[in-house]
Amino acid sequence: MADGQHYDVVIIGTGAGGGTLAHRLAPSGKRILLLERGDYLPRERENWDSTAVFVQGRYRAPEFWYDEHGHEFPPETNYYVGGNTKFYGAALFRLRPQDFGELRHHDGVSPSASTCTWGCPSAPPRTRRAQYGSATTHRARPSM
Numbered sequence: 717m718a719d720g721q722h723y724d725v726v727i728i729g730t731g732a733g734g735g736t737l738a739h740r741l742a743p744s745g746k747r748i749l750l751l752e753r754g755d756y757l758p759r760e761r762e763n764w765d766s767t768a769v770f771v772q773g774r775y776r777a778p779e780f781w782y783d784e785h786g787h788e789f790p791p792e793t794n795y796y797v798g799g800n801t802k803f804y805g806a807a808l809f810r811l812r813p814q815d816f817g818e819l820r821h822h823d824g825v826s827p828s829a830s831t832c833t834w835g836c837p838s839a840p841p842r843t844r845r846a847q848y849g850s851a852t853t854h855r856a857r858p859s860m
């Protein structure tokens with residue numbers, strides 16, 4: 717490396733791909749360099765403003781890409797710690813464990829989800845790891 721340091725693993729990007737890889741490899745004892753081109757997303761009221769985020773593109777990368785006809789377009793991409801994954805995650809519904817079970821509504825019963833994904837002891841290890849990861853992310857979310 718240019719800084720004279722040796723690393724066993726170099727991970728580029730801190731989104732779902734790079735972040736989960738770093739999380740998984742961290743206990744291995746290997747020297748890991750995690751490179752991220754973006755800064756931390758500033759915590760501000762506009763984080764929760766869908767017009768600012770999606771219509772005005774407040775956090776969108778200030779650059780243009782080109783389509784196959786050579787026409788430029790603003791990419792829907794964000795260069796921040798957490799990557800596009802952070803924005804995707806922010807747009808997802810926050811489902812509770814009970815939302816996957818049978819729900820009784822005024823006009824009928826919504827059946828239990830056929831696949832048990834939340835806290836199910838028989839869920840495969842990879843599914844449980846994913847659950848744990850997303851639960852950790854949710855707890856870490858800032859509140860305003």
Ligand SMILES: Cc1cc2nc3c(=O)[nH]c(=O)nc-3n(C[C@H](O)[C@H](O)[C@H](O)COP(=O)(O)OP(=O)(O)OC[C@H]3O[C@@H](n4cnc5c(N)ncnc54)[C@H](O)[C@@H]3O)c2cc1C
Pocket residue numbers: 728729730731732733734751752753754792794795796797798799800801802803804805807
């Ligand atoms: C609003 C929104 C909704 C979405 N909805 C869906 C959906 O419904 N279903 C779905 O499957 N996908 C969806 N996506 C896409 C999904 O978020 C991405 O496919 C996924 O998060 C990509 O993960 P990733 O780790 O590959 O990349 P990213 O999370 O984008 O991470 C890449 C990281 O690499 C960094 N980086 C880039 N270049 C360099 C460089 N040269 N040097 C150092 N760092 C660099 C970036 O800054 C970024 O942090 C959505 C995305 C957004 C923004």
